[in-house]
Amino acid sequence: EIVLTQSPDILSLSPGERATLSCRASQSVSSSSLAWYQRKPGQAPRLLIYGASSRATGIPDRFTGSGSGTDFTLTISRLEPEDFAVYYCQQFDSSPTWTFGRGTKVEIK
């Protein structure tokens, strides 16, 4: 089973700053099968990025996904107040299994 490790657990930043979130896989993941989600309290998770770097419908271009193999990154170029949330990475493998990381909380500093 592929394990996804997200870091850091908590990222304390101010609005306008750049956020860099990491997702590391225990073995190589197909780039086409790596996604990122945003989760705000009391709301349903929202798909941000699929295929490691493609933005989902309606996602602003300040969200950028990158990476390959075992190391993937979600970058938020300039944090807006609405971006403070928990972010999860997820991978799909052909078992089939869908696996999520434990999440990174982006909080206001």
Place this chain on the structure above:
Amino acid sequence: EVQLVESGGDLVQPGGSLRLSCAASGFTFSMYSMSWVRQAPGKGLEWVSIISSDGGVTFYADSVKGRFTISRDNSKDTLYLQMNSLRAEDTAAYYCAKGAPLRSGRTREFDYWGQGTLVTVSS
């Protein structure tokens, strides 16, 4: 607008059963795979089960295999999860999620999620 509304969560005793439902609207339900994902208190998201668009193919996480059954009624735009032999470790918020459009024939991620329904297994 895509909407997924889960229901059926409750407090149930260990060994008991529960059926969750997810009412879908805002998209052609019969065209997409659907899944259940759960989150236990203080834990991360865990994929539980998935069903193909026509209901003919299902997969389960090892943790629920043989105890949970996923199904769908495309005439009612509704997804179900029958949960039997419930254990304390099944306590979680259960989310219904729509499979994203197939890429290379696979559902690789989930593009819409419901708000969740809470299942508590305790005596």
